Amino acid sequence: MARFAVLGAGRVGAVVAADLAREHEVLVVDARPEALERAQEAAPGRIATRRLQVGAPGVLESLADEADVLVGALASRVAHESLRRLLGRGARVIDVSFMAEDALALDGLARETGAVAWVDFGVAPGMSHLLAAHAAAGLERAERVEILVGGLPREPRPPFRYKAGFAPADVLEEYLRPARVVERGRVVERPALAERELVDFEGLGALEAALTDGLRSLVHAPLAPEMVEKTLRWPGHYELMLALREAGFLSAEPLDLGGGRAVRPLELAARLLEEAWSFAPGEEDLTVMRITVEGRRGGRSLRLVHEVLVGQDRERATTSMARATATPCALAARRLAEERDPEPGVHPPEELAALPGFVEWLLAEHERRGIRYRLREEQLG
Amino acid sequence: MARFAVLGAGRVGAVVAADLAREHEVLVVDARPEALERAQEAAPGRIATRRLQVGAPGVLESLADEADVLVGALASRVAHESLRRLLGRGARVIDVSFMAEDALALDGLARETGAVAWVDFGVAPGMSHLLAAHAAAGLERAERVEILVGGLPREPRPPFRYKAGFAPADVLEEYLRPARVVERGRVVERPALAERELVDFEGLGALEAALTDGLRSLVHAPLAPEMVEKTLRWPGHYELMLALREAGFLSAEPLDLGGGRAVRPLELAARLLEEAWSFAPGEEDLTVMRITVEGRRGGRSLRLVHEVLVGQDRERATTSMARATATPCALAARRLAEERDPEPGVHPPEELAALPGFVEWLLAEHERRGIRYRLREEQLG
Numbered sequence: 093m094a095r096f097a098v099l100g101a102g103r104v105g106a107v108v109a110a111d112l113a114r115e116h117e118v119l120v121v122d123a124r125p126e127a128l129e130r131a132q133e134a135a136p137g138r139i140a141t142r143r144l145q146v147g148a149p150g151v152l153e154s155l156a157d158e159a160d161v162l163v164g165a166l167a168s169r170v171a172h173e174s175l176r177r178l179l180g181r182g183a184r185v186i187d188v189s190f191m192a193e194d195a196l197a198l199d200g201l202a203r204e205t206g207a208v209a210w211v212d213f214g215v216a217p218g219m220s221h222l223l224a225a226h227a228a229a230g231l232e233r234a235e236r237v238e239i240l241v242g243g244l245p246r247e248p249r250p251p252f253r254y255k256a257g258f259a260p261a262d263v264l265e266e267y268l269r270p271a272r273v274v275e276r277g278r279v280v281e282r283p284a285l286a287e288r289e290l291v292d293f294e295g296l297g298a299l300e301a302a303l304t305d306g307l308r309s310l311v312h313a314p315l316a317p318e319m320v321e322k323t324l325r326w327p328g329h330y331e332l333m334l335a336l337r338e339a340g341f342l343s344a345e346p347l348d349l350g351g352g353r354a355v356r357p358l359e360l361a362a363r364l365l366e367e368a369w370s371f372a373p374g375e376e377d378l379t380v381m382r383i384t385v386e387g388r389r390g391g392r393s394l395r396l397v398h399e400v401l402v403g404q405d406r407e408r409a410t411t412s413m414a415r416a417t418a419t420p421c422a423l424a425a426r427r428l429a430e431e432r433d434p435e436p437g438v439h440p441p442e443e444l445a446a447l448p449g450f451v452e453w454l455l456a457e458h459e460r461r462g463i464r465y466r467l468r469e470e471q472l473g
Numbered sequence: 474m475a476r477f478a479v480l481g482a483g484r485v486g487a488v489v490a491a492d493l494a495r496e497h498e499v500l501v502v503d504a505r506p507e508a509l510e511r512a513q514e515a516a517p518g519r520i521a522t523r524r525l526q527v528g529a530p531g532v533l534e535s536l537a538d539e540a541d542v543l544v545g546a547l548a549s550r551v552a553h554e555s556l557r558r559l560l561g562r563g564a565r566v567i568d569v570s571f572m573a574e575d576a577l578a579l580d581g582l583a584r585e586t587g588a589v590a591w592v593d594f595g596v597a598p599g600m601s602h603l604l605a606a607h608a609a610a611g612l613e614r615a616e617r618v619e620i621l622v623g624g625l626p627r628e629p630r631p632p633f634r635y636k637a638g639f640a641p642a643d644v645l646e647e648y649l650r651p652a653r654v655v656e657r658g659r660v661v662e663r664p665a666l667a668e669r670e671l672v673d674f675e676g677l678g679a680l681e682a683a684l685t686d687g688l689r690s691l692v693h694a695p696l697a698p699e700m701v702e703k704t705l706r707w708p709g710h711y712e713l714m715l716a717l718r719e720a721g722f723l724s725a726e727p728l729d730l731g732g733g734r735a736v737r738p739l740e741l742a743a744r745l746l747e748e749a750w751s752f753a754p755g756e757e758d759l760t761v762m763r764i765t766v767e768g769r770r771g772g773r774s775l776r777l778v779h780e781v782l783v784g785q786d787r788e789r790a791t792t793s794m795a796r797a798t799a800t801p802c803a804l805a806a807r808r809l810a811e812e813r814d815p816e817p818g819v820h821p822p823e824e825l826a827a828l829p830g831f832v833e834w835l836l837a838e839h840e841r842r843g844i845r846y847r848l849r850e851e852q853l854g
Contacts, residue, residue, distance in 0.1 A: 251716030335632030335713050339749040341722065347744060355736045357745065361722075363730060364738065368720040 093117060094429035097159035099146055099174065101127035103257075104188060104214070105165030107410055107418035110134040111461075112163075112425060121146065121155065134408070146174050156183035161429045163421060164189045168262075179207040179438070184428050187211040188218070188421040190262065196309060199438040208431075209438045213424045214417035216241040216381055217308050218441050219400075219454075222420075223383045223465070225315055225442035226451045227396040231387035234316040238384040240291060240301050242324025243413050246376040246403070252368055253326035257377060257413035260365035264342055264358060266323065267333055271303040272311045274319035279311050285330055285337075287322070293380055295401065299324045309440035316387065324380055336361065371411075376404040379416040386472065393472035400465045415463065423457050474498060475810035478540035480527055480555065482508035484638070485569060485595070486546030488791055488799035491515040492842075493544075493806060502527065502536065515789070527555050537564035542810045544802060545570045549643075560588040560819070565809050568592040569599070569802040571643065577690060580819040589812075590819045594805045595798035597622040597762055598689050599822050600781075600835075603801075604764045604846070605696055606823035607832045608777040612768035615697040619765040621672060621682050623705025624794045627757040627784070633749055634707035638758060638794035641746035645723055645739060647704065648714055652684040653692045655700035660692050666711055666718075668703070674761055676782065680705045690821035697768065705761055717742065752792075757785040760797040767853065774853035781846045796844065804838050 094116050098109045101122035109120045113135040120131045120141045128141040144151050147170055155162060156178050164187035166174055171189030178185050179198050182205040187195065195211040202209055212218055220239045228234035245255040256263050270281040285302040292298055306321035336342055341361050346354040371377065379402040386395045402416040427450060428434060445451055455465050475497050479490045482503035490501045494516040501512045501522045509522040525532050528551055536543060537559050545568035547555055552570030559566050560579050563586040568576065576592040583590055593599055601620045609615035626636040637644050651662040666683040673679055687702035717723055722742050727735040752758065760783040767776045783797040808831060809815060826832055836846050 251712070251719055331632070332713065332716050336717075338632055340745040341742075347741065349736070349740055349744060353734075353736070355730070355734070355741060357741060359730055360728065360736060360738060360741060363728060364721040 094160040094426070095119070095158065096161050096163060096425055096429070097121060097155045098131075098163045098165060099152075099155070100165040100167070100189070101131040101141070102165060102167070103411065103414040104418045104421070105163070106131040106134050107414045108163050108165060108188075108422045108425070109139050110408075111418060111422035113138040116426075116429075119155075119159065121151075146170060152177045153181050156181040160184065161186060161425050163187075163425050165418075165421070168192060175209060175211075176201065179209060180205060182207045184434070185209040185211075186213050186421055186425045186428055188214045188417060190258070196312075196438050196440065202438050203436045206436045208428065208434045208436055210424050210428060210441070210444060211438055212308065212440055213421050215379060215402075215420060216306065218417070218420050219465070220306075220321075220381060220383055220441075221308075221310055222441040222445050222451060222454070223398045224310070224385055225445035227383065227385035227398065228315040228387065229445060230396065231385065231389045231394065233389075234385055234387040236318040236384075236386040237310075237316045238319070239306065239321040239381070240324055240384075241306070241321070241381040242299065242379070243416075244299075244324065244326060244378045244380065245371065246378045248326035248328070250328070251332060252365075253329045254369060255371045255375065255377065256365070256369040257371075257411060259362070260369050261362040263369075264362055264365070266304045266306075267337065268342060268344075268358075269305050271305040271321070272307055273303065273321075274307070274311065274314045274317065277314065277317040279314075285334060287320075288330055290327060291324070291382075293382070293399075293401070296378075296380065298327055299380065300327045300330055302330050310442060313442070315442065316385070376406075377412045378403060379412045395470040395472055397468050397470070398465055399468075400463065402463050405462070415461075419458055419461055419463060420454060423454050427453075475541040475807070476500070476539065477542050477544060477806055477810070478502060478536045479512075479544045479546060480533075480536070481546040481548070481570070482512040482522070483546060483548070484792065484795040485799045485802070486544070487512040487515050488795045489544050489546060489569070489803045489806070490520050491789075492799060492803035494519040497807075497810075500536075500540065502532075527551060533558045534562050537562040541565065542567060542806050544568075544806050546799075546802070549573060556590060556592075557582065560590060561586060563588045565815070566590040566592075567594050567802055567806045567809060569595045569798060571639070577693075577819050577821065583819050584817045587817045589809065589815045589817055591805055591809060591822070591825060592819055593689065593821050594802050596760060596783075596801060597687065599798070599801050600846070601687075601702075601762060601764055601822075602689075602691055603822040603826050603832060603835070604779045605691070605766055606826035608764065608766035608779065609696040609768065610826060611777065612766065612770045612775065614770075615766055615768040617699040617765075617767040618691075618697045619700070620687065620702040620762075621705055621765075622687070622702070622762040623680065623760070624797075625680075625705065625707060625759045625761065626752065627759045629707035629709070631709070632713060633746075634710045635750060636752045636756065636758065637746070637750040638752075638792060640743070641750050642739075642743040644750075645743055645746070647685045647687075648718065649723060649725075649739075650686050652686040652702070653688055654684065654702075655688070655692065655695045655698065658695065658698040660695075666715060668701075669711055671708060672705070672763075674763070674780075674782070677759075677761065679708055680761065681708045681711055683711050691823060694823070696823065697766070757787075758793045759784060760793045776851040776853055778849050778851070779846055780849075781844065783844050786843070796842075800839055800842055800844060801835065804835050808834075 301322035553574040682703035
């Protein structure tokens with residue numbers, strides 16, 4: 093039995109804690125009493141909670157000494173600094189926080205102290221990168237990697253046909269920031285939401301895929317000379333968002349409305365979409381992902397496709413987004429606790445595909461939890 | 474030869490002046506020297522101009538004494554007050570200004586002074602109401618009137634597939650204000666843009682029609698127990714605008730953005746659409762109108778359909794909107810100048826359908842100017 097500390101009792105952190113608490117000691121830390129209460133309710137009697145500000149002096153250092161593995165599921169504004177402090181203390185960390193900063197920049201610090209961080213360990217980034225690397229490693233030569241992933245409402249209700257499991261501002265940021273793709277081995281930028289296409293998914297029908305900047309760490313260590321990441325939405329969503337973007341409704345430039353009043357249209361849009369994009373009571377979400385790796389093996393051209401469709405856990409009232417993200421995180425935390433001598437440093441998921449038996453075990457454990465990643469192999473040409 | 478004074482040298486006023494100047498003395502009044510210059514260029518040597526503020530004391534009164542007929546083609550903020558002053562002076566006026574106030578409220582004043590105003594005398598309102606009344610008068614019993622009308626760009630360019638010949642704020646107002654329709658002889662309100670449908674137009678294909686509040690004066694004196702007015706747009710436009718409306722981007726309620734900053738989304742939208750909806754250089758516009766009147770005559774059910782499609786006058790670089798609006802106005806001004814004893818008061822176009830020979834003459838004069846209203850008659854049932 094290992095000791096885990098989960099930092100942040102948000103939607104993802106609470107599910108990670110409940111998962112780990114099946115066999116382990118779990119302490120959940122958050123400054124919000126109501127969040128701690130919700131986390132405890134998810135696994136009554138098996139989760140300890142402590143009301144703490146992770147930013148307060150000594151808090152993280154003392155938690156690092158106490159736990160075998162810490163799980164970072166924090167708000168973006170505190171995530172990077174918290175990780176830095178944990179790594180400075182030599183801790184073992186699984187991180188799934190959304191952070192604008194590059195966690196890999198802390199690699200040197202981690203190596204100095206002997207700390208280990210497996211970062212971006214959710215569904216995408218997370219399983220996306222791990223499975224892409226796993227498939228690529230199974231080929232003699234990987235030629236192309238494509239990651240398609242989206243969090244969606246189960247029902248596409250007009251006008252937006254979209255609901256967001258997190259802040260609209262973060263989604264809008266993805267619709268604006270240029271997407272980095274790999275072409276002939278070189279990183280190039282494309283406008284966000286370019287190269288739209290309809291893609292069929294069994295049981296769902298057509299979704300629309302468009303370029304977003306989701307390759308992240310893969311951009312720096314390409315698995316293949318051609319790599320793209322696209323975000324999936326119900327058809328109709330992108331057309332509307334592109335209309336808004338084109339007309340200036342998503343502009344971050346202050347617009348003068350006269351009388352010395354200026355407003356950033358993007359700020360207003362993020363505010364209005366908070367309501368338009370919030371899930372209605374009882375409205376379910378869905379996570380869809382397809383990772384395609386093409387290449388050659390044994391003189392043949394092959395396509396390896398990993399695909400997953402995660403619904404809501406109605407029994408536990410857990411959203412698909414939280415399940416899909418928390419599950420790999422909780423599993424990786426177990427594995428890191430068991431590692432006798434893990435390599436110090438900050439590691440993105442694709443680096444961990446080589447850990448013996450790791451991917452197979454992750455997929456089997458996902459399946460035990462009702463999340464079934466399917467693999468198919470197609471001959472090409 | 475009559476003497477006309479055209480108040481306002483905007484896009485419509487300049488075309489009215491040029492039309493009248495073919496046979497008459499025309500004085501154009503505006504406070505903007507560049508607008509006066511443009512108006513003069515439209516008919517060099519045949520138009521006198523005077524730089525005046527119509528709001529300045531005595532200006533309108535003196536013009537009323539000087540001209541046989543005055544044409545109001547003014548900005549909405551000064552239009553109503555100007556009309557009031559002209560009627561107070563006993564003038565004869567054709568008005569085509571866009572005004573939020575009800576011009577018919579000045580009817581009592583006009584009757585007192587013996588003044589005459591034919592108001593709303595553009596294409597719609599204007600020809601729309603006149604032709605509907607004319608068709609209805611040709612039936613023993615009118616049962617249904619439908620006015621479909623739209624100003625459009627000739628090419629439907631995404632995302633909005635729309636360009637505005639005037640201020641976006643006025644267009645947005647039409648997309649928000651409930652539409653009054655007549656049902657079983659009673660006036661009822663419907664949400665703006667409700668009852669959308671695709672309607673085919675020869676040479677154009679399908680346009681989308683949706684309810685707007687365009688019946689105006691016809692609401693108070695219905696021609697038939699069933700009456701609607703719908704605005705025409707290229708398909709796709711309304712869906713986008715309804716998405717904006719539904720998500721709050723067209724709300725007139727101030728929204729708090731924090732830090733004591735509040736903004737009306739509608740104000741921002743109107744500002745952004747000024748650019749998104751402005752015609753590009755060389756981009757042409759189009760005016761489409763279909764007036765359908767159904768009823769009975771000689772024991773039979775009939776449908777009378779007036780239809781017009783007005784393109785740009787490329788030779789004179791006159792927009793379709795300006796031609797379609799200015800032509801009926803200039804023609805009505807001629808007719809009012811010729812009337813020996815016109816009925817005092819404020820008259821909407823539908824009241825003038827009964828003037829002997831007027832409608833036939835209007836249609837013939839439109840045709841001489843390249844604007845062809847076509848009439849077709851269909852047997853029903």
